[in-house]
Amino acid sequence: MENITSSPTWYVSDAAFDWLYPERIQQLSKLHWTPMEVARKSAKFLASGNGKRILDIGSGVGKFCLIAAHQSPEAKFYGVEQRKELYHFAQAARERTASLNVEFINNNFTQIDFDDFDNFYFYNSFFENIVNEGQIDQDMEYSTSLYNYYTRYMYKALDNKPSGTRVVTFHSLEDEIPPSYQVVDATVDFLLKMWIKR
Numbered sequence: 001m002e003n004i005t006s007s008p009t010w011y012v013s014d015a016a017f018d019w020l021y022p023e024r025i026q027q028l029s030k031l032h033w034t035p036m037e038v039a040r041k042s043a044k045f046l047a048s049g050n051g052k053r054i055l056d057i058g059s060g061v062g063k064f065c066l067i068a069a070h071q072s073p074e075a076k077f078y079g080v081e082q083r084k085e086l087y088h089f090a091q092a093a094r095e096r097t098a099s100l101n102v103e104f105i106n107n108n109f110t111q112i113d114f115d116d117f118d119n120f121y122f123y124n125s126f127f128e129n130i131v132n133e134g135q136i137d138q139d140m141e142y143s144t145s146l147y148n149y150y151t152r153y154m155y156k157a158l159d160n161k162p163s164g165t166r167v168v169t170f171h172s173l174e175d176e177i178p179p180s181y182q183v184v185d186a187t188v189d190f191l192l193k194m195w196i197k198r
Contacts, residue, residue, distance in 0.1 A: 058125020
C-alpha cells in the first residue's frame, strides 16, 4: 500500500494539492495561493545553483514553498507568514507531505533578516491593503499606509542584496522592485516576472 505521507499524488494538480487543507482554505486557493504551474516555474528559476535559500514573503498556507521544495529538492525554501492560523495550516501540510527542505516562520516579514536568504518569491501579499474586498480575513489591519510601508521596506531590503540576487513576482504592481533589478523572463500575460539584480 502506498505511503500517503510521502505520496507524490499531492503534486498532480492544484485540486489534488488543495486537499491538504480544510474546505474554507481550499476555497481561497484560486485568489490567494500560488498556482502549481507558477510555483514550478518559479522554483526552477530561484533554485538555480546548489543550496539556495529562498524566502516566500507572505507564504499563506505554504503552497508555493511545498510545491517548489518538491520540484527543487537541492534548495531550501522558507515561508514567512504573520497570520498564526495560516502558519499552522502550512506546518500541518509540511508534515503530511514530509517536506524536509521547507521551513515556515510565523512573523511579519519586516522582522526577517533578508541577509539570511539568497532569492525571493513574492505573490503580492501587500495588495490586501489597497483593495475594498477579497481579503483573506478581517482579522488584520488593512490600510494604504501599511501597503506603502511594506513596499518601501521590501524595496530597501532588496536594494541591499548583492548583484545576482533573483526575485520572482506574481501579480505585483512592482512598487517593491528597485530599478537595479531587470526582468529576464515573463509569462505572456506579464503576471509572472523573473528578475535578477544587475
